[in-house]
Amino acid sequence: MKPLARQGGGVLLLMLCAMPLGAQAPAATQELRGRVLDQSGEIGFEGATVRIEPSGNRAVTSRDGRYRIKNVAPGDYQVIVEYLGAPVEQAPITVVAGEAPRLDILIGDDVQPIDNILVIGQVAGQAGALNQQRAADTLRNIVSADAIGQLPDQNVAEALQRVPGLSIARDQGEGRFVIIRGIDPALSSTTVNGLRVPGPEGDSRQVNLDVISSDLLESLEIVKATTPDMDGDSVGGNVELRSATAFDRGNSLSLRSEGSYNDLAEKWSPKLAVAGTRLFDLGDGVENFGVAAALSWFDRDFGSDGVETPGFVGLEGPGGEFAGLEEAEQRDYTITRERLSATLNFDYLLNDQTDLYWRTLYSDFSDDEVQLSNVYSFNGDAINGLTDDSGAFADSEIEKLNEARKETQTILSTALGAESRLGAHTLDYVLGYAQAEEDNPNGLGATFVGEGLDVGYDLANRKQPRLFSDDPAFADGSTFVLDEIALESSFTRERETSLALNLKRDTTFAGLPGFWKVGAKTRLRNKTGNADAEIFDGFGADVSLADFPNQNVDYPLGVFGPMLSREALRSFFDANRANFELNADDSAIDSLIEDYRLDEDIVAGYVMARIDVGAARWVGGIRVERTDYSARGTQLTIDPEGGSGDPEFQPLNADKRYTDVLPSLNLRYAFTERTLLRASASRNIARPGFEQSAPRTAIEIEEDGGAFERVAEFGNPDLDPLTSDNLDLSFEFYPGGVAIISAGVFYKRINDFFVVSDVAGQPGPYANFDEAITTVNGDSADLYGAELNYSQKLSQLPAPFDGFLVLANLTLVDSEATLPFRTGKTPLPRQSDTLGNVSLGWEKYGVSLRVAATYRSEYLDEIGELDAPETDRYADAHLQFDITGSYRITDAYQVYFNAVNINDEPFYAYFQDRRFTSQYEEYGPTYEVGLKASF
DSSP states (O other), rough: OOOOOOOOOOOOOHHHHHGGOOOOOTTTTHHHHEEETTSSOOOOOOOOEEEEEOOOOOOOOTTSSSSEEEEOEEEEEEEEEOTTTTTOOEEEEEEEETTTOOOOOSSTTSOGGGGOTSSSHHHHEEEHHHHHHHSSSSSSEEEEEEHHHHTTOOBBBHHTTTTTTTTEEEEEEEEEEEEEEEEGGGSEEEEEETTOOOOOSSSSOOOOOOGSSSGGGEEEEEEESSSSSSSSSOOOOEEEEOOOHHHHHEEEEEEEEEEEOOOOOOOOEEEEEEEEEEOOOTTTSSSSSEEEEEEEEEEEEEEEEEEEEEEEEEEEETTTTEEEEEEEEEEEEEEEEEEEEEEEEHHHHHHHHEEEEEEEEEEEEEEEEEEEEEEEEOOOTEEEEETTTTTEEEEEEEEEEEEEEEEEEEEEEEEEEEEETTTTTEEEEEEEEEEEEEEEEEEEEEEEEEEEEEEEESSSSTOOOEEEEOOOGGGGGGGSSEEEEEEEEEEEEEEEEEEEEEEEEEETTEEEEEEEEEEEEEEEEEEEEEEEEEEEEOOOSOGGEEEEEBOOOTTSSOOOOBBBBBHHHHHHHHHHGGSSEHHHHHHHHHHHHHEEEEEEEEEEEEEEEEEEEEEEEEEEEEEEEEEEEEEEEEEEEEOTTTTSSOOOEEEEEEEEEEEEEEEEEEEEEEEESSEEEEEEEEEEEEEEOOOSSSSEEEEEEEEETTTTEEEEEEEOTOOEEEEEEEEEEEEEEEOOEEEEEEEEEEOOOESSSSEEEEETTTTSSSTSSSSSEEEOOEEEEEEEEEEEEEEEEEETTTGGGEEEEEEEEEEEEEEEOTTTOSOOOOOOOTTTTEEEEEEEEEETTTEEEEEEEEEOOOEEEEOTTTTTTGGGGEEEEEEEEEEEEEESSSEEEEEEEEEESOOOEEEEEEESSEEEEEEEEEEEOOOEEEEEEEO
């Protein structure tokens, strides 16, 4: 152990900023500084508790292992370092008046590398995460990079599904959005290296976490109870993504090469990743400048097969009246998803007073998708047979759809910041820019229609409706005539520029240690959307599927019939486009109505304080946020009753300003070093989604037999922000080693939540419409639940059982919401009553194995018509099993094998009663094999 001095030149601007910060610490005391490091002396440990005796003063190490203990009087002390998973380290130090004391302490320098759990193994990541979690002032969960790599999770969303209280929303079987405690993903926030990032999709604020590769990250942090220095729009919580710095890993290089095989698509997919960190001597400093870079590429081929229905209606057949289908759809997807993610971070320890950093993350995610569909329209006027489980229809129609598009989503985040320390004051400031885009150019779709067909459905297996046609014409490509070709492009971009300034002063309150902190932040956000569509419905001559080379469709849920290939459609379109007849009205409608611009400026300020009263630590304060919102959109009107009947467009504008006051109070009480109580009370908000609040309106009045039907879709700029009052109480017990047992309860009172529904006929501007889809504020909702968590390495067992590691968590949630125009209570959308994870691992002799199960119970997926609960859509429970195994060939090389979704768990949704299927989709298991190298 030896002092480590860092010296460097000053920067005039930083000195000027620091000068007015106030008085220095009293001359009679000193500040003890140092780092807690691994045996190499390069890598710091975050979350270690450093205590000096006999004074009892303590500090918690930062992400690079640094600590500072203030107000240390001259004298002899014993420095004690505690870190879960390692023996307690002690070292003496003598503090001399007028000298700056410094002490670095190594953890694990007396342990053989192969047994050092802080460097190698499943337990390494768990130890780091638990140390940070134990030391935190508020309720949070942390997932380390090592823990992410121990299970076959391909992106950030899937890595988070293992955390207590979290579940994920999937797209094509792959995790996309994170749901915290049953709260819609759009109501939670995501930050990358402390910087708020926007979402790439045009219709929501939620961030697509499948865009970002988990290979880039040093850790994931989920904050469930916010403090005033955090953004207030975090009703569910905040997910913080931290990429690695050189001070996290020292000098390192890691490589990964992987191949994955999807059983449904019967294809192999490659994956490559590389990450490196390097420390340099800059100026007079020693290893005071760090560079970290990482790159990950994954090109995945897979697919899905499914059946979907829009709902069940009453049908009258020869045998009576039954609930049956008017329409249903067979779907076959072929998907290629390519993800390219990169980070580049620079850190500079200018001197003992000032740190500078620049953090950048970029991710590009393309989703190349071909959807082949058979849409059955069952003729209710020509029913040949009808029972509760089947239907046979004559003179019916089948539409064959071929839709191909390549959608690319990108996220860019860059932050330039610094932290300056001058005596008792700390000033940190950061300038950030984040951008998210979704580009969908030249999506091409074609519709072929076959009429006069004998068709039917079989509901013997209610989860998998079987659609069929025994009509010989179904197998004849000439039956299906080209009806429409659509060429569509869309582009959305969201940008946010932010500037934050925080000032903290360590002080005492009536002799009790603590600090006060104030800060201000400006977030300037804008989002634009643009769409261009060309709809062709005249082709100069009849064209049918028989005019194209047909492809075979491997569809296990029934007979699919003839279908042209993507390449054949594109070649036909390119060669004959000049001869097609453009439907100008439909093209204009699909183009102009999707164009919009939204600007949202948020100015926030806060004041907070922390005070230690014996074993109790209180953190509380208040945050004020001012929101200035303006938007531009378009109104479409087609009115043959009072107008020309042609599409008419006019601009719409909307402006809104409001202020929110958000208090919070957090308590951390340490009964012992191993037993903690946490409690918090806070208020958060959630602003409406961009599509929900955009001033966009589409009104269409249609004449049918002399009667007029009025149909409309409305954006709602008058939506109020959602507010949530939150209470949390939890206990944590750290029994020793790398282990935790915790239990907690939580409650949220939510007001003015957002509901998308048909409000036609309801009082107000929708009274004269037959259908009016818009977003309204719901009344109120109560959400409450409990979280149980257990994790332990069973090192107390005799060999070889001492290599076992058990992780299990269970979350129970319930909610009751009151909806306008509906009696009774309903659960909140996407809220499952039960979430659970169980993982059993074993590691010894260079072998690492883990079996994991993830469970999410059924949940309300979408609210249908407000006055018709039977139209609500529910998603069935999801239980998935994954296996991972690896063998360490040498200290540097490791081979591994993963099996994902080995039980081939499908997605199943239904309308209130599970007899009435809405959607069934299956994806197949995926197997991965790869090689990792670390130097």
